Amino acid sequence: MSGFDTFVVVDWSARASPSPRKPSKDAIWIGVARGGAVTCHYHRTRTAAMAALEALFDAELAAGRRVVAGFDFPFAYPAGFARAVTGTDDPLALWPVLAEMVEDDAENANNRFEVARHLNGLFGGIGPFWGCPETVSDAVLPAKGTLRHGHGLPEHRGVEKQPGLGRAQPCWKLYTSGSVGSQALLGLPRLQALRERYGDQLAVAPFEASGKPLVLVELFPSLIADLIAKLAEPEEINDRAQVRILAGALAQLAPPVLQAMLEKGDPVEGWILGVGDEQALRDAALGRTVPPPLRNDCFALPAGVHWTPVQEALALLRDSLICVVAxxxxxxxxxxxxxxxxxxxxxxANPPLPNTAVDGYGFAGVRGTGVHEMPLVAARAAAGDAPGVVPAGHAIRVLTGAALPQGVDTVILQEDVVVEAGAIRFSGPVKAGANTRRAGEDVAAGDQxxxxxxxxxxxxxxxxxxxxxxxxxxxMPLKVGILSTGNELVEAGQTAKDGQIYDANRPMLQGLIRQFGHTPVDLGRAPDDRAALRGFLDTGAAQVDAIITSGGASAGDEDHMSALLSEAGAMTLWRIAIKPGRPLALGMWQGVPVFGLPGNPVAALVCTLVFARPALAQLAGAQWPESQGFDVPAGFSKNKKPGRREYLRARIRAGQVEVFASEGSGRISGLSWAEGLVELPEEATVIAPGDLVRYIPYGSFGIASG
Known part of the structure; x- marks a missing residue:
């Protein structure tokens, strides 16, 4: 079987009533990772959570996608328990027995303590289950684990004795923190319902072969708890962070690695996925694998779209692109x-310890008005010294940046002190904490x-x-191939024949890519020949993460770039309501995204700044950049027609924005003259001198101006 497509992690709950309406801890959280994205879902009851899971599994299986779903409670008990209850060591034989015994209604009311009491009655002595409210406890089901004896079963499974699992609670514990026993009693019947619903489409690892469309696994979030704490978002609920990060980690595992994990485990006591493979799980949680490739249809436009407004085009790019670099x-x-x-x-923390902000003398406490005298200790505290101890009522010489010794919380400037005969004298008042810095006042340990x-x-x-x-x-740096197309192009410095022009786009685009922070790769100049262009694309796709071409991006006889992308079945001609620009050919070539720009240098620059720059940033793993503009009085007049968003080459002089004298898209000199762009909206606009217009400096696009 191939790898999995969808990865689900469930943080289960044994609450006896619905969880709060506001998302909180100790509830049911479900993380779902698919296609490079992770979503988190909160559920107040087990019934609601199971309904959501069944709907998810139904949809994924119907779409032909394979699912691995992990739950954070034991799938099996220590050896001997299943045999005592069912007559066989098969842990899956226990699930339907528990399903018959457990009552768990839509509002989380359940009979888990009665079930545990009944199960304890099958063994000698007292136990193995324990933990319940005092009002429920009796000689058969004790409130405390220390009251158990003679039941004859191990406290932990073999997997729970592995290194790194020291914090794992026993599956017999039913009450208070870490009550995984109640989670298992109320969870296994729900998993049995899934087994009955999906039949031979479902397997339970490691007890059954995992070559099924839906595979259930046992997880233990605390296996990488310290990493989860570091990767959690600010103020994120820990349970949410666990399912989000673990689901994402499972999605990052290479299929052979995950398959090996699924096959590991004891046939009687089961296994916790990832035990013994913690480093692989950590690496996956940190994203240390090559991301999944882009979909071949990632640039597809919604049906019926003919002319796309700029903002819609940007939103489509933002929603369809993912990071493609390791x-x-x-x-x-x-x-x-x-x-x-x-x-x-x-x-x-920064600073790691309380320290002094000035050169002076340190002591403890407030000093009121009047003259104060304090004996000096013989030592001093300087930056880098280990903190010492200052007796009460004494002072110490301190230098800027020194960690405050024990017994010091206040510093007075040396200019305000008289030193005589081993003592200091100064006038009050002096506030406690004066001239000091608190530990972590800049950054606390654990802060992002x-x-x-x-x-x-x-x-x-x-x-x-x-x-x-x-x-x-x-x-890793995003490698961007730059390819020019057209028989009319020659290299700068060569002899240009009549009808030929110098290739201005390639050096401009290489410079832009370098200023964006990516690595440009010169793919050369391709002639207007389809077979030759195919060779250039093949060579480029083997070297780079994305390709930018200029020319041949429309639908004319010599627009071979569009034709080739169409032949590959991965091309969309975006007709964008923008001036200059309009046609933007977007597609995939051998798994590499291709941005086909217009051949006109002015349109190529504008389309690169507006569309390619944010798209490449997202492919490189960066946050989607928004260009920042500001309103400036116009130093020009213009009567703009409706329909397209326009970008005018512009610069600011004497507090006003002026635009290049000609709007002609062939006037390359205007690109060098300008220091930014004026952005005009799609609506009809009449601009008079002094009217405010939106000016976006080149620097806001990540490039420098002259």
Missing amino acids: TQSLPLDQALGCIAADDVMAKR VLAKGRRITAPDLALLAATGSAKVSVH
């Missing part, structure tokens, strides 16, 4: 300009210091270093 861990001195692959949390998708700056490197990071996980 990640690597780099030391800080090599990370400048790279894109962060993960959120980074502070490993250490860098967001996933951010391009790392020099100040970011300072923050990362100050908070304890020596390395950072970043995306």
Whole structure:
């Protein structure tokens, strides 16, 4: 069988009543990863959660997609339990027995304590189950585990004794924190219902061969709890973070690695997916695998669309593109300009300890008005010294940046102190805490210091270093191939015959790509020959992550780029309501996205800034960039027709924005003259000098102007 398409992680709950309406902890959270995206869903009852899961499984199976679904409770009990209850060691034989015994209504009311009491009665002594309210406990089902004896069963399964599973609670515990026993008693009957519903389409790993469309697995989120804490979003509920991060991690595992995990385990006591393979799970959670490829139809337009407004075109690109580059861990001195692959949390507070902000003398407490005298200790505290201890009523000499010794919480400037005969004298009042910095007042340990998708700056490197990071996980640079097309083009510096022009687009586009922070790859100039162009695309696709072409992007006789992409079955001609520009050929060539720009340099530049720049950023793993403009009084007049959004080459002089004298799209000199663009909306507009217009400087597009 091939790999899985959809990955589901369920954080189960044993609540006896519906969870709060507002999403909270200790409820049922479901994380679903598919196609590079992860969604999280909150459910107040087990019945509601199962209905949602069944609807999800039905839809995925109907679409021909394979699903692996993980649940955070034991699928089996320690050896001996299933045999005592069912007469066989097969753990799956126990599931229908529990399903017959357990009552669990739509509002979470259930009889789990009665079921546990009945099961305890099958064994000698007291136990193995324990934990319940005092009002429910008796000689058969004790409230405390220490009251059990003589039941003859192990406390843990073999998998729970593995390294890293020391925090795993026994499956006999039914009450208070970590009551996985109640989760299992109320969860296994629900899984049995899934087995009955899906029949031979479903397998339970590791007890059954996993070559089925739907496979159930046991998970333990605390296996990578520390990493989940680091990757959690600010103020994110831990249960939500667990299902989100674990679902994403499962989706990142290479199919052979996941298959090996599914086959590992004890046929009687089962297994927790990932035990023994924690590093692979961590790497997957950190995204250290090559992302899934783009869909071949990712650029498809909705049915009936003929002319696409600019904002709709941008939204379509943003929603259809995903990161296509792998990640690597780099030391800080090599990370400048790279894109962060993960959120980074502070490993250490800044400052790590309370310290002094000035040179002076430190002591403890408030000092009121009047003159104060305090004996000095012989030592001093300087930056880098380990904190010492200052006796009560004494002061110590401190230098800027020194960690405050124990017994010091206040510093007075040295200019305000007289030192005589081993003592200091100064006038009050002095507030407690004066001239000091609190530990973590800048950044607390565990705070997010860098967001996933951010391009790392020099100040970011300072923050990362100050908070304890020596390395950072970043995306590999996006390699962008630049290809010009057309028989009329010759290389700058060569002899141009009549009818030929110099290739202005390729050097311009290479420069733009470099300024965007990507790696340009020169794919050369292709003639107006379909077979030759196919060879250029084949060569380029083997070298780069994305291709930008100029020319041949419309539907004319010599527009071979559009024709080839159409032949490959992965081309959409976006007719965009923009001036200059309009035709934008988007498609896939051997799994590599291709952006077919107009051949006119002015239109090529505008389309690159408006469309290719944010699309390439998202392919590179960066956050989708929004160009920032501001309103400036116009220094020109214009009567704009309705229908298209227009971009005028512009610059600011004397507090007004002026536009290039000619709007002709062949006037390349206007690109160099300009320092930004004026953006005019689709509606008809009459502009007079002094009217406010939106001006977007080149710098807002990530490029420098002269």
